Amino acid sequence: DADVTQTPRNRITKTGKRIMLECSQTKGHDRMYWYRQDPGLGLRLIYYSFDVKDINKGEISDGYSVSRQAQAKFSLSLESAIPNQTALYFCATSDFSPGEQFFGPGTRLTVL
Amino acid sequence: KQEVTQIPAALSVPEGENLVLNCSFTDSAIYNLQWFRQDPGKGLTSLLLIQSSQREQTSGRLNASLDKSSGRSTLYIAASQPGDSATYLCAVTANWGKFQFGAGTQVVVTP
Numbered sequence: 309d310a311d312v313t314q315t316p317r318n319r320i321t322k323t324g325k326r327i328m329l330e331c332s333q334t335k336g337h338d339r340m341y342w343y344r345q346d347p348g349l350g351l352r353l354i355y356y357s358f359d360v361k362d363i364n365k366g367e368i369s370d371g372y373s374v375s376r377q378a379q380a381k382f383s384l385s386l387e388s389a390i391p392n393q394t395a396l397y398f399c400a401t402s403d404f405s406p407g408e409q410f411f412g413p414g415t416r417l418t419v420l
Numbered sequence: 421k422q423e424v425t426q427i428p429a430a431l432s433v434p435e436g437e438n439l440v441l442n443c444s445f446t447d448s449a450i451y452n453l454q455w456f457r458q459d460p461g462k463g464l465t466s467l468l469l470i471q472s473s474q475r476e477q478t479s480g481r482l483n484a485s486l487d488k489s490s491g492r493s494t495l496y497i498a499a500s501q502p503g504d505s506a507t508y509l510c511a512v513t514a515n516w517g518k519f520q521f522g523a524g525t526q527v528v529v530t531p
Binding site: 341350 | 463469522
């Protein structure tokens with residue numbers, strides 16, 4: 309089984325809808341991250357969490373929110389989806405040391 | 421703010437040639453540097469992690485070097501194969517755990 313899983317893998321939705329992307333990990337890491345990837349823009353950090361009670365904004369948090377339900381679960385929500393949130397979304401985990409990051413398979417989100 | 425650059429953006433080589441991929445960063449106060457491989461539409465696979473105290477790491481045909489003082493890392497892939505075709509990304513982190521990614525180098529290995 310994969311160490312970092314994401315659901316759903318693909319989602320098509322309409323402008324204005326609320327969407328939740330979920331991430332689970334079995335690596336036992338405290339640190340979890342949400343990124344989005346757009347062609348030509350690379351990977352950009354949306355939110356990150358260093359433990360269950362710690363949530364931090366990344367570069368591009370506007371329009372997104374997160375919830376860290378447990379050490380193993382980190383969810384990303386789009387409260388009111390808009391077309392420019394169409395992208396590939398990745399969840400990742402890492403430990404403190406040596407700090408190697410492990411990625412989930414990604415969620416392809418399309419907002420019409 | 422840390423800036424990470426990968427040049428070239430794309431590279432095509434014949435099978436059997438060695439690949440040399442470059443990553444440069446502007447702030448030398450890094451905690452570690454990680455190289456990833458990404459196949460089209462897929463997730464990122466970790467290739468090598470170099471901690472700030474290390475100069476290089478090796479895994480099979482892959483070797484990555486790190487020169488913090490000059491803000492550079494190089495990924496070498498020996499005897500390239502068509503299966504090495506992918507996008508290669510580097511990422512650096514400071515000790516507070518936030519990663520900054522380069523835009524990647526897209527590699528095509530032709531048979």
